[in-house]
Amino acid sequence: MWYNGLLDLSWWQVILAVLLLTHITIVSVTVYLHRHSAHRALDLHPAVSHFFRFWLWMTTGMQTRDWTAIHRKHHAKCETEEDPHSPVTRGLNTVMWQGAELYRAGKTPETLEKYGKGTPEDWIEKNLYRRYELLGIAIMFVIDVLLFGAIGITVWAIQMLWIPFFAAGVINGLGHHSGYRNYECPDASTNILPWGILIGGEELHNNHHTYPSSAKLSNKWWEFDIGWMYIRLLSLMGLAQVKRLPPTIYTLDSKQDIDRDTVMAIINNRFQVMARYSDQVIHPLLQQVRGEADKQHKRLYRKAKRLLNRNNALITQKEEQSLANLLEENAMLKTLYEKRMELQAIWQRRASTNDEIIHALHDWIHKAEESGIQMLSEFAQNLRHYTLPPTHRTA
Numbered sequence: 001m002w003y004n005g006l007l008d009l010s011w012w013q014v015i016l017a018v019l020l021l022t023h024i025t026i027v028s029v030t031v032y033l034h035r036h037s038a039h040r041a042l043d044l045h046p047a048v049s050h051f052f053r054f055w056l057w058m059t060t061g062m063q064t065r066d067w068t069a070i071h072r073k074h075h076a077k078c079e080t081e082e083d084p085h086s087p088v089t090r091g092l093n094t095v096m097w098q099g100a101e102l103y104r105a106g107k108t109p110e111t112l113e114k115y116g117k118g119t120p121e122d123w124i125e126k127n128l129y130r131r132y133e134l135l136g137i138a139i140m141f142v143i144d145v146l147l148f149g150a151i152g153i154t155v156w157a158i159q160m161l162w163i164p165f166f167a168a169g170v171i172n173g174l175g176h177h178s179g180y181r182n183y184e185c186p187d188a189s190t191n192i193l194p195w196g197i198l199i200g201g202e203e204l205h206n207n208h209h210t211y212p213s214s215a216k217l218s219n220k221w222w223e224f225d226i227g228w229m230y231i232r233l234l235s236l237m238g239l240a241q242v243k244r245l246p247p248t249i250y251t252l253d254s255k256q257d258i259d260r261d262t263v264m265a266i267i268n269n270r271f272q273v274m275a276r277y278s279d280q281v282i283h284p285l286l287q288q289v290r291g292e293a294d295k296q297h298k299r300l301y302r303k304a305k306r307l308l309n310r311n312n313a314l315i316t317q318k319e320e321q322s323l324a325n326l327l328e329e330n331a332m333l334k335t336l337y338e339k340r341m342e343l344q345a346i347w348q349r350r351a352s353t354n355d356e357i358i359h360a361l362h363d364w365i366h367k368a369e370e371s372g373i374q375m376l377s378e379f380a381q382n383l384r385h386y387t388l389p390p391t392h393r394t395a
């Protein structure tokens with residue numbers, strides 16, 4: 001039928017085609033714009049990066065420089081008034097539904113100049129992609145109508161709405177609002193879902209804010225990042241080169257001395273160290289306390305894990321009060337909480353010298369071992385075994 005276009009697809013084939021087309025766009029955003037251009041986590045073969053540039057021009061009208069600059073500024077100014085799209089300062093609804101407008105508003109000459117460095121400035125960028133920024137999506141409209149017929153108009157409209165809604169709205173909105181956190185990084189980022197398929201792995205936004213320069217966004221064995229799968233495939237074909245991944249914890253059972261390597265290893269892995277502290281020290285005690293508590297107190301402990309581990313900058317006034325009540329109720333929890341704060345303070349003191357940090361850490365570990373709290377002393381003993389990867393070791 002002529003109104004079915006050249007491909008003459010049935011309705012379910014059209015749906016599959018839409019999912020495929022929008023998926024390619026999402027992959028272009030996460031692999032090319034986000035991980036490659038904004039964070040330099042991987043290198044791409046010029047043919048691959050050009051394909052992505054072309055595809056983004058055809059399906060979104062976005063340019064590498066603009067996207068990169070606004071995104072880098074988001075990391076630099078996260079959750080402050082200067083963050084181009086924070087639900088913490090602007091409200092979730094604004095970020096969810098007006099993502100595209102926020103991008104346009106954030107595109108000031110100063111932002112582009114300061115944060116847009118190292119993005120394409122070649123002939124085709126200046127004379128085609130930037131000069132005729134809407135031409136690509138106009139061509140896409142014609143192609144969609146030719147291929148799909150009348151329904152092509154809808155196919156095109158969905159393509160145009162996909163990125164403003166999913167990338168700008170869902171990730172920037174929900175990814176700083178709801179979901180779970182593996183790591184207590186200083187901003188409000190969350191992992192929306194453990195399986196990053198629909199938005200190409202960007203669902204794992206808390207992992208990303210914790211390790212922004214990592215090419216891989218999944219961290220736990222049960223998390224899946226489809227963007228990383230494509231990067232692996234491109235690497236196997238020699239079309240991509242991964243430059244950075246999250247740090248890994250190395251331990252040596254024979255190691256007992258707290259030296260420079262131990263300190264560096266602990267600091268490099270500080271987010272994982274804190275996550276372990278939460279799981280191995282605070283959590284078991286909470287379980288026990290909760291089991292023994294009467295009805296009235298059970299309520300108090302319900303949100304305790306979150307309160308005891310949450311980054312201070314993110315605790316609301318109301319939560320602060322609950323936390324104070326909680327600590328007053330249980331002396332052992334209070335000790336564990338204070339030990340957590342002390343440990344964190346060791347690497348947050350910017351001006352400390354290496355020797356001071358080694359000394360402070362030595363002191364912390366020693367006191368924790370002597371605390372008489374089994375979980376805490378085991379955790380501290382374990383820290384002594386931390387070391388750098390073999391290639392970086394000094395001792």
Ligand SMILES: [Zn+2]
Pocket residue numbers: 074172175176189205209
């Ligand atoms: Zn973010």
Ligand SMILES: [Zn+2]
Pocket residue numbers: 034038039071075208212
């Ligand atoms: Zn990022």
